[in-house]
Amino acid sequence: MNKAKVISLMGPTASGKTAFAMALYERYPIDIISVDSALIYRDMDIGTAKPTKQEQLNYPHKLIDICDPAESYSAANFRHDALVEIEKTLKKGRIPLLVGGTMLYFKALLEGLSPLPVANNEIRQQIEEKANKFGWQAIHEELKKVDPVSAQRIHPNDPQRLNRALEVYLISGKSLTELTQESGEALPYDVMQFAIMPSDRAELHQRIEQRFLQMLDQGFENEVKALKLRPDLHLNLPSMRCVGYRQMWEYLDGQSSYDEMVFKGICATRQLAKRQITWLRGWKQPITWLNPDNMDKVFDQLF
Numbered sequence: 072m073n074k075a076k077v078i079s080l081m082g083p084t085a086s087g088k089t090a091f092a093m094a095l096y097e098r099y100p101i102d103i104i105s106v107d108s109a110l111i112y113r114d115m116d117i118g119t120a121k122p123t124k125q126e127q128l129n130y131p132h133k134l135i136d137i138c139d140p141a142e143s144y145s146a147a148n149f150r151h152d153a154l155v156e157i158e159k160t161l162k163k164g165r166i167p168l169l170v171g172g173t174m175l176y177f178k179a180l181l182e183g184l185s186p187l188p189v190a191n192n193e194i195r196q197q198i199e200e201k202a203n204k205f206g207w208q209a210i211h212e213e214l215k216k217v218d219p220v221s222a223q224r225i226h227p228n229d230p231q232r233l234n235r236a237l238e239v240y241l242i243s244g245k246s247l248t249e250l251t252q253e254s255g256e257a258l259p260y261d262v263m264q265f266a267i268m269p270s271d272r273a274e275l276h277q278r279i280e281q282r283f284l285q286m287l288d289q290g291f292e293n294e295v296k297a298l299k300l301r302p303d304l305h306l307n308l309p310s311m312r313c314v315g316y317r318q319m320w321e322y323l324d325g326q327s328s329y330d331e332m333v334f335k336g337i338c339a340t341r342q343l344a345k346r347q348i349t350w351l352r353g354w355k356q357p358i359t360w361l362n363p364d365n366m367d368k369v370f371d372q373l374f
Contacts, residue, residue, distance in 0.1 A: 093122075102168065106171030115140060117291045187250055195238055264359065265361055314339040
């Protein structure tokens with residue numbers, strides 16, 4: 072039997088994925104399923120470049136606005152929710168289009184989840200106590216000794232991920248890097264994978280800068296001001312670590328000037344794009360590469 076068809080559309084931030092997904096929606100019987108760890112949060116619209124309310128009405132996106140910014144949401148949560156949405160779409164006789172730039176979510180969905188140990192509160196508490204005494208930089212140095220790959224990926228000011236990475240090693244004796252390389256259950260569909268990448272890196276950088284400045288014009292500062300009024304939100308939450316939000320939050324706290332915030336926000340977005348491109352360059356499965364000049368490749372291959 073032929074497997075059901077699923078399309079994935081990946082790419083770095085600001086590469087034009089959303090606009091292209093909307094163009095596909097107009098021409099073919101597809102349902103758009105977001106693969107983005109920032110778009111899941113409600114009340115975070117401008118800084119995440121979320122499709123507007125009108126765009127979402129015209130081009131419905133699944134898995135957008137499904138979490139409060141104070142809530143946690145894992146790759147495992149995403150895989151479960153995405154599989155549900157894929158099945159719903161297939162039952163309607165339509166084709167699921169997975170679109171976004173959160174490569175860990177794509178990996179979890181397409182390759183399955185590795186068998187990571189469950190959380191151990193006692194070990195987590197021990198790590199917390201050590202961090203309170205010596206600082207999270209010391210925890211980062213400890214992680215660097217047992218899992219240099221994760222240490223390079225995780226920022227020293229990211230206590231949640233630092234704690235989890237070191238906890239995994241202390242529980243299992245294996246690094247997070249080792250365990251995440253072990254395969255889980257693969258996606259049981261015929262997945263056609265595409266990635267959008269501007270041919271010129273300078274063009275992507277320009278698009279990133281233009282979009283960040285546009286967000287500021289659209290009221291990004293007021294959006295973060297409203298979030299800061301909530302007593303349950305703080306900078307250590309995954310939602311507030313989204314690029315742009317941390318920089319704006321720190322500016323509003325008086326830790327940087329406006330110009331410094333703009334510079335840091337653009338730099339952080341470029342760094343995110345660089346990480347996404349690195350993921351894509353090392354992707355195990357075949358990808359059809361697209362740029363704005365050869366988008367018709369998708370149309371030629373789909374139907």
